[in-house]
Amino acid sequence: MPVPNDLGALAALLSGAGFIAASEEAHELLARAAGDVELLDSLVARRLTGEPLAWITGSVVFCGLEIRVDPGVYVPRWQSEPLARRAVARLPTNGVAIDLCTGAGAIAKTLITNHPSARVVASDVDERAVACATANGVEVYCGDLFAPLPRTLEGRVDVVVGVVPYVPATALPLLQRDTFAFESPLSYDGGGDGTDILRRVLTDSPRFLRRGGALLLELGGEQAEALGDDLGRLGYLDVAVLADDDGDVRGIEATLGADQPCSSARGD
Numbered sequence: 728m729p730v731p732n733d734l735g736a737l738a739a740l741l742s743g744a745g746f747i748a749a750s751e752e753a754h755e756l757l758a759r760a761a762g763d764v765e766l767l768d769s770l771v772a773r774r775l776t777g778e779p780l781a782w783i784t785g786s787v788v789f790c791g792l793e794i795r796v797d798p799g800v801y802v803p804r805w806q807s808e809p810l811a812r813r814a815v816a817r818l819p820t821n822g823v824a825i826d827l828c829t830g831a832g833a834i835a836k837t838l839i840t841n842h843p844s845a846r847v848v849a850s851d852v853d854e855r856a857v858a859c860a861t862a863n864g865v866e867v868y869c870g871d872l873f874a875p876l877p878r879t880l881e882g883r884v885d886v887v888v889g890v891v892p893y894v895p896a897t898a899l900p901l902l903q904r905d906t907f908a909f910e911s912p913l914s915y916d917g918g919g920d921g922t923d924i925l926r927r928v929l930t931d932s933p934r935f936l937r938r939g940g941a942l943l944l945e946l947g948g949e950q951a952e953a954l955g956d957d958l959g960r961l962g963y964l965d966v967a968v969l970a971d972d973d974g975d976v977r978g979i980e981a982t983l984g985a986d987q988p989c990s991s992a993r994g995d
């Protein structure tokens with residue numbers, strides 16, 4: 728039976744299949760199909776398998792910007808928008824920012840759009856993400872965290888921001904059923920208690936940040952507390968825990984102090 732091509736009926740079909748934002752999704756799918764009923768059939772069939780909507784429509788809105796999202800690339804979440812806005816607030820007009828684990832490049836693009844004179848660079852270990860972020864106009868390098876970034880930026884960076892993988896290994900099986908049917912554990916897996924990559928970022932950031940520069944990381948649960956000792960030892964000051972409207976911990980914001988107790992990851 729063909730998929731209904733009016734908003735109400737398609738929304739009802741999606742709602743019946745368990746999609747919470749059925750009306751919005753129906754609207755996006757109809758817009759993407761643009762009256763092509765065969766295309767609409769195939770788009771809806773894909774959605775009913777649980778494939779992320781953004782992979783089907785090809786984009787998502789993040790901080791008011793349309794971000795291209797290619798199949799296989801992590802879909803930027805609205806929950807990360809406040810962190811991106813804090814990064815915008817901490818970046819001077821002509822400053823320098825690094826977006827680690829950029830995925831589709833949503834945070835980097837938000838920074839570039841709000842600070843067109845700033846230098847914004849990004850990295851991701853997944854080549855599909857690198858291609859997607861490049862298509863979104865981001866200067867992105869393929870590789871592990873800071874490793875592929877230009878060394879000329881060392882000590883000059885105003886903001887390091889990242890939505891890095893931070894889900895504890897034990898919590899991976901609790902993620903939504905469809906998550907790993909489509910998305911890669913590489914986007915989520917933060918090791919034992921989820922802080923493996925977060926700790927590496929804390930350790931390596933002082934090499935790139937200028938004194939007074941900001942580190943902004945998404946995290947959750949007890950992770951801010953777990954990282955407290957590392958933050959102090961590595962010379963970060965003014966550590967603020969960022970929470971959402973429900974009071975749930977969503978990230979940390981810290982400033983690199985003037986005096987560096989450790990040379991961190993410089994390796995010398």
Ligand SMILES: C[S@@+](CC[C@H](N)C(=O)[O-])C[C@H]1O[C@@H](n2cnc3c(N)ncnc32)[C@H](O)[C@@H]1O
Nearest residue numbers: 801803828829830851852853871872890913914
């Ligand atoms: C949770 S997603 C976040 C993507 C993006 N920051 C966003 O909010 O839309 C994490 C991303 O980190 C990348 N990644 C995982 N481990 C990495 C590493 N060691 N170095 C660089 N990127 C990594 C994954 O490929 C994925 O794109």
